[in-house]
Each structure stands twice: as C-alpha cells, then as structure tokens.
Amino acid sequence: MRENLEMLQRACIGFVLDNFDSGYSGYPYLLEFPFNKIKLDKSYVTDIFQNPRGQLITQSVIHTAHLLHADAIIDGVDSLQMVRWLVNAGCDYGQGCFLGGPMALEELIDFLKEYRIIAENGKSAVEDFWQNGPHLTPHFSPDS
Numbered sequence: 001m002r003e004n005l006e007m008l009q010r011a012c013i014g015f016v017l018d019n020f021d022s023g024y025s026g027y028p029y030l031l032e033f034p035f036n037k038i039k040l041d042k043s044y045v046t047d048i049f050q051n052p053r054g055q056l057i058t059q060s061v062i063h064t065a066h067l068l069h070a071d072a073i074i075d076g077v078d079s080l081q082m083v084r085w086l087v088n089a090g091c092d093y094g095q096g097c098f099l100g101g102p103m104a105l106e107e108l109i110d111f112l113k114e115y116r117i118i119a120e121n122g123k124s125a126v127e128d129f130w131q132n133g134p135h136l137t138p139h140f141s142p143d144s
Contacts, residue, residue, distance in 0.1 A: 001033075002032065002033060002034065005033055005034055006034055009034060009036070014036035014037065015033065015034070015036055015037075016035060016036065016037040016038070016039055016073070017029055017030070017035045017037070017038045017039065018039050019039065019040075019041040019075070020038050020039055020041060020061060021041060021044075021061070022041040022043065030064070030068060035068070036070055036071065037065075037070055037071045037072075037073055037092075037093070038061065038064070038065040038068070038070050038071070038072055038073065039072075039073035039074070039075055039095070040058060040061045040062075040072070040073070040075065041075060041076075042074075042075040042076025042096070043076075044057050044058050044061075044076075045058055045074055045075075045076045045077070046076060048082065048085070049081070049082075049085075055085075058074065058086075058089065062074075062089055062090050062091050063090070065092075066090065071092035071093060072090070072091050072092050072093070073091075073092065073093040073094070073095060074086055074091050074093070074094050074095070074096075075094075075095045075096060076095075076096050077094040077095060077096030077097075077098050077099055078096050078097050078098045079098055080098065082096075083098065083099075
C-alpha cells in the first residue's frame with residue numbers, strides 16, 4: 001500500500017493525516033504512510049495559553065511534521081493571539097473560526113475581494129487558495 005501512495009505522490013497527489021493523535025490517526029500512521037500534511041486536532045489548542053503541556057505537544061507535532069517533510073496544520077485557530085503563537089512556532093497552515101468559517105465559493109470570493117488578499121506567488125488569491133489552502137500569514141495589499 002505504501003508503494004501505491006508514494007506513486008500517487010509522485011503524480012502530485014498529496015495526503016493529509018487529519019485529526020492527528022485523536023482516535024485512529026496517531027504516530028503509528030506516521031511510520032506506515034507518507035503524508036504531505038499533518039493536521040493536529042483542535043483539542044490540543046483549545047486552552048493553549050492556559051496549558052503549557054498543550055503548547056509543548058503542539059510544538060512537538062509541528063516539529064515532527066517538518067522532520068517528515070510534511071506541513072503542519074493546526075485546527076481550532078480562534079484568535080489573533082493564537083495565529084501569532086502558531087506562526088512563531090513554525091506552523092504552516094491554520095484552520096478555525098478566527099480565519100473564517102465554512103463558506104460557499106461565492107462567499108469565499110467576496111471575502112478575498114473584501115480583504116484584498118494577495119498571494120505570495122503572484123497568482124490570484126482565489127487560485128492560490130484552491131491550490132495551496134489558506135496560509136496562516138496572509139498578505140494584505142498596502143491600501144487595506
């Protein structure tokens with residue numbers, strides 16, 4: 001099975017380990033399968049500023065993802081303080097109500113237009129969003 005997944009990766013199809021370390025998606029899967037992204041379950045960051053152990057675990061997962069040449073995604077991002085902490089910790093992507101809730105494509109386009117989000121690579125923000133997902137460090141135009 002690993003060979004098939006690696007073949008798919010060579011064809012530019014990536015894999016995400018969702019809700020890492022909750023239920024069935026723990027460290028044994030990191031030994032077995034080649035993931036491109038590792039998404040930490042939000043239960044670890046819910047009280048991150050009151051729980052130093054949660055901070056250590058989150059930093060550890062980010063570091064582990066990078067050692068495995070994978071991106072780290074943190075679920076449950078609910079404040080600017082958390083965004084800043086995660087960026088400082090080296091997190092690659094974030095998901096949560098602070099960054100925006102679920103929305104239809106039309107709402108997403110309006111959101112990106114409203115905030116004039118510019119992609120780092122020069123592509124349109126919508127094109128970059130669909131190809132790469134939302135980054136924790138969006139760039140805003142100078143007049144926003």
